[in-house]
Amino acid sequence: MKMSSLLFLMTAFFILAARAENPATQAIDKLLNEQDLTNGTKQISNGLGARDPFQRPKYIDDIEADLNRNANLDSTEDERVEAIRRWPLRDYRATAIMWDIKDPKVMVVDRKGTLHLLKKNYRIGNRNGIITAIHEGEIIVTENKIPVVISIEAAGTK
Numbered sequence: 001m002k003m004s005s006l007l008f009l010m011t012a013f014f015i016l017a018a019r020a021e022n023p024a025t026q027a028i029d030k031l032l033n034e035q036d037l038t039n040g041t042k043q044i045s046n047g048l049g050a051r052d053p054f055q056r057p058k059y060i061d062d063i064e065a066d067l068n069r070n071a072n073l074d075s076t077e078d079e080r081v082e083a084i085r086r087w088p089l090r091d092y093r094a095t096a097i098m099w100d101i102k103d104p105k106v107m108v109v110d111r112k113g114t115l116h117l118l119k120k121n122y123r124i125g126n127r128n129g130i131i132t133a134i135h136e137g138e139i140i141v142t143e144n145k146i147p148v149v150i151s152i153e154a155a156g157t158k
Contacts, residue, residue: 089125104134
């Protein structure tokens with residue numbers, strides 16, 4: 001028993017001594033210990049584009065920054081633009097839909113509380129959305145070739 005543990009300790013010592021003298025492992029240790037000053041995280045650079053898996057990717061931060069910048073642009077009011085085309089779609093609520101008639105209509109309330117009566121092919125929102133369909137409980141608005149569904153909301157909810 002003593003012989004096997006002594007053999008194990010000697011083997012471990014030789015492996016550690018060989019590792020300390022190896023210039024490749026010294027370079028890897030140096031890279032692992034360097035601090036990246038651009039984003040304040042530990043950077044593992046192996047030439048293959050490796051990154052710390054516990055940090056958020058930079059492209060997600062860039063996307064969120066763009067969305068926040070666009071949200072700030074969306075929130076500005078321009079009184080010269082008519083109320084139904086002034087704000088983003090999320091600021092409009094469908095309150096009533098007359099759908100089982102020849103020419104369906106929808107009642108929409110904007111963020112200021114103004115009521116609008118709209119039909120198919122009417123514009124809504126600040127990104128040139130067009131009402132493409134009016135159904136029993138929802139309207140479909142196409143914005144930049146992307147369909148957006150606005151469901152009817154019960155009175156007093158938001």
